[in-house]
Amino acid sequence: MSFKRLLEQHQGIALIDQDGSEMTYNQLCLKTDQINEELDQVNNNPLLIFILCQQNIATVLAITAVMRSHHVAFLIPETVDNSMLSKLIDIYLPNIIYHTDDTSQNIENLVNKPVALHPDLCFLLSTSGSTGTPKQVKISNSNLYENAKSIASYLEISKKDRAITSLPLSYSYGLSVLTSHLYAGASVLVSSASIMTRSFWQQIEQYQITGLTGVPYIYEIYKKLKLTDRELPSLKTLTQAGGKLAPELVTYFAEYAAKTSRRFFIMYGQTEATARMSYLPSDQVLKNPQSIGFEIPGGRFELIDNENKLITEANKEGELTYKGPNVMMGYANNRDDLASDEKLGSLHTGDLAYRDKEGRYYITGRKSRFIKVSGLRINLSDVEKFLLERGFDSACTGQDDALVIMIKSKDDPSEKVKHILHECLHIYPGLIHVKNTSSFPYNENGKKDYMKIYQQVTGELNNG
Amino acid sequence: MTQTKVNNIQRLKKVFSQSLSISESQINDELEYNSIQQWDSTAHMALVAQLEAEFNIMLDIDDIIDMSSVGKCKEILKKYNVEL
CATH class of the missing domain: 3.30.300.30 (ANL, C-terminal domain)
Structure with a gap:
C-alpha cells in the first residue's frame, strides 16, 4: 500500500483552507495529479524539487503531490536565509524550485541535468532544525507511510478527527501530523495563524479542531495562555514531542487532561525515524511524567552498553537504538548521495536511556552534543x-x-x-x-x- | 505631552528593542507581530514577560493574543493605566 492508492480510497473532507473552503479527498487527488502532470512536463525524469514551505494549501498540495509521485522533494522553510538557500542550491542542484506563494506560476526551472534518485526516496528533511548544514535525512515513501500508519494507530485517529497545521510542514513532527491524518482519512485545517493570535483560537473553535500539538516551548505558551481555562469543546487530544517537557508542565497538562476527559500523549522521536519512535499512553502520563513510554507499533528499542553489548535487564543505562520500518534511508550531504539506500536496520539515537520493569523507557542524557x-x-x-x-x-x-x-x-x-x-x-x-x-x-x-x-x-x- | 508619557514611550521602545532584539529605530506603531522574523512566538512571550516586569502589570490572556502591533500594544497598556 502507498499514499497514492490510499488517498484515492478515502472519502470526505481532506483539507480546509483558513478562508473556510473545503477540499475533499477526491479533489485532493485530482489537484495533486494536475501538479504531477505539470512536473512531468519539466523533463521526463524524476525530479529533485526544492519546496519552499509555508503554512498554506499550495504547500500541502505540493507535498502531497510528491508523496503520490516518483519525484523527490527537499522541504525547506520559506523563511530560509538567502545565502543558505543559494548554498543548498549549489550543493544539491535541484531541477526545479517549487514556490508556494499565491501565484499561478509555482515552478521555477533551474537545472536541466537529470539526477540519479533512488526509486524509494521521497523527501529530504532537515535534521537539525535550523543549524543550516547541508546534511539531510533521506525519507522513503514507505518510511512515510509506515510512520503515518503507526501514529494513526496509537493515537486512534479517525475520520472524525481534525488537525491544525500549527507546526511547520517542513519539520518532521509537523509533517507527521499531516501524514497521519491523511492516512486515517481525517481532515486538516491548513492555517498560518500563530498560536499567539486571537485568530488561531477562533479557528480552533470555528473549525472544531480535535487535536493540538506542540514542542516544549509551545506548551509553555499554552500554559501562559491558560489553555486549560478555555472551553474548546471539540478538543480531544494533546500531543507533545520535540524535546523533553519540564516535569511540572507534564503534570500540569496530564492533570488537565484527566480532569476534562481529554488525552495527553508524550511522544519521542527523531527526523531520522521519519518522526516517531515512542509514545507514553495518555493514562500513564500522571504516574510516569518522566518517561518517553513504549515503542510505537512496528518499532523496537534496544539498549546498548559501552562494549556494544545488548542490555537485557531493567533500570540499566545504555545508548538507545531503534529498529523499525520508519528508519531513514541514510543521510545525504550532496546530490550524489540521493541514489543510495544505506539499509541501516537500526538507528543509533545518540540518547542515553534505561527501561523500567514494565518496559517504559526514560531518557537520561545525550551521548552526542x-x-x-x-x-x-x-x-x-x-x-x-x-x-x-x-x-x-x-x-x-x-x-x-x-x-x-x-x-x-x-x-x-x-x-x-x-x-x-x-x-x-x-x-x-x-x-x-x-x-x-x-x-x-x-x-x-x-x-x-x-x-x-x-x-x-x-x-x-x-x-x- | 507629560514627562511620564515621554518616559513611558521610551521605556516601551526599550522593552520592544530588547525582547525582539531589534534597534529602536525599527519600532513604530505600525510594526506588526510576525511581520518581521524577530517578532515570533518566542519573542512575543519574552515581550509579554518584559512588559509585565517593566510596567508592573499582569496582562490578560485576551490582551496577550490581541497584541498584534506596537500600536495595539500601546492601546492595551492604557487599559492598565500606563500613561502613553
Missing part, C-alpha cells in the same frame, strides 16, 4: 564550525533552551554573535549566553572542558 532551543535541534559542533567560518573561535555548550558560548577574543563580541546566530540560524538571542575569554579551559585529555565553560559563562552549574 545536541541541545534543543525553542524546539530546534542544535548540533553544538555545527555551531562552532559556523562561528569559526565567520571568524569566531568558540566553544559551544548548553542545555535545552540555553545555548552557552565562550569566544576567544579580547573584546566582547556578544551582540555580534547573538545577531548572526539569530539572523542565520534563527536562534532566539534571549536564549544565547555569550562570554569572551583569553583562553578556553581544557581538561586533562586536552579537550575543551565544556562543564567549566558552562559554569564560567553562566555562573551556574549545568544540571541539564
Whole structure:
C-alpha cells in the first residue's frame, strides 16, 4: 500500500483552507495529479524539487503531490536565509524550485541535468532544525507511510478527527501530523495563524479542531495562555514531542487532561525515524511524567552498553537504538548521495536511556552534543564550525533552551554573535549566553572542558 | 505631552528593542507581530514577560493574543493605566 492508492480510497473532507473552503479527498487527488502532470512536463525524469514551505494549501498540495509521485522533494522553510538557500542550491542542484506563494506560476526551472534518485526516496528533511548544514535525512515513501500508519494507530485517529497545521510542514513532527491524518482519512485545517493570535483560537473553535500539538516551548505558551481555562469543546487530544517537557508542565497538562476527559500523549522521536519512535499512553502520563513510554507499533528499542553489548535487564543505562520500518534511508550531504539506500536496520539515537520493569523507557542524557532551543535541534559542533567560518573561535555548550558560548577574543563580541546566530540560524538571542575569554579551559585529555565553560559563562552549574 | 508619557514611550521602545532584539529605530506603531522574523512566538512571550516586569502589570490572556502591533500594544497598556 502507498499514499497514492490510499488517498484515492478515502472519502470526505481532506483539507480546509483558513478562508473556510473545503477540499475533499477526491479533489485532493485530482489537484495533486494536475501538479504531477505539470512536473512531468519539466523533463521526463524524476525530479529533485526544492519546496519552499509555508503554512498554506499550495504547500500541502505540493507535498502531497510528491508523496503520490516518483519525484523527490527537499522541504525547506520559506523563511530560509538567502545565502543558505543559494548554498543548498549549489550543493544539491535541484531541477526545479517549487514556490508556494499565491501565484499561478509555482515552478521555477533551474537545472536541466537529470539526477540519479533512488526509486524509494521521497523527501529530504532537515535534521537539525535550523543549524543550516547541508546534511539531510533521506525519507522513503514507505518510511512515510509506515510512520503515518503507526501514529494513526496509537493515537486512534479517525475520520472524525481534525488537525491544525500549527507546526511547520517542513519539520518532521509537523509533517507527521499531516501524514497521519491523511492516512486515517481525517481532515486538516491548513492555517498560518500563530498560536499567539486571537485568530488561531477562533479557528480552533470555528473549525472544531480535535487535536493540538506542540514542542516544549509551545506548551509553555499554552500554559501562559491558560489553555486549560478555555472551553474548546471539540478538543480531544494533546500531543507533545520535540524535546523533553519540564516535569511540572507534564503534570500540569496530564492533570488537565484527566480532569476534562481529554488525552495527553508524550511522544519521542527523531527526523531520522521519519518522526516517531515512542509514545507514553495518555493514562500513564500522571504516574510516569518522566518517561518517553513504549515503542510505537512496528518499532523496537534496544539498549546498548559501552562494549556494544545488548542490555537485557531493567533500570540499566545504555545508548538507545531503534529498529523499525520508519528508519531513514541514510543521510545525504550532496546530490550524489540521493541514489543510495544505506539499509541501516537500526538507528543509533545518540540518547542515553534505561527501561523500567514494565518496559517504559526514560531518557537520561545525550551521548552526542545536541541541545534543543525553542524546539530546534542544535548540533553544538555545527555551531562552532559556523562561528569559526565567520571568524569566531568558540566553544559551544548548553542545555535545552540555553545555548552557552565562550569566544576567544579580547573584546566582547556578544551582540555580534547573538545577531548572526539569530539572523542565520534563527536562534532566539534571549536564549544565547555569550562570554569572551583569553583562553578556553581544557581538561586533562586536552579537550575543551565544556562543564567549566558552562559554569564560567553562566555562573551556574549545568544540571541539564 | 507629560514627562511620564515621554518616559513611558521610551521605556516601551526599550522593552520592544530588547525582547525582539531589534534597534529602536525599527519600532513604530505600525510594526506588526510576525511581520518581521524577530517578532515570533518566542519573542512575543519574552515581550509579554518584559512588559509585565517593566510596567508592573499582569496582562490578560485576551490582551496577550490581541497584541498584534506596537500600536495595539500601546492601546492595551492604557487599559492598565500606563500613561502613553
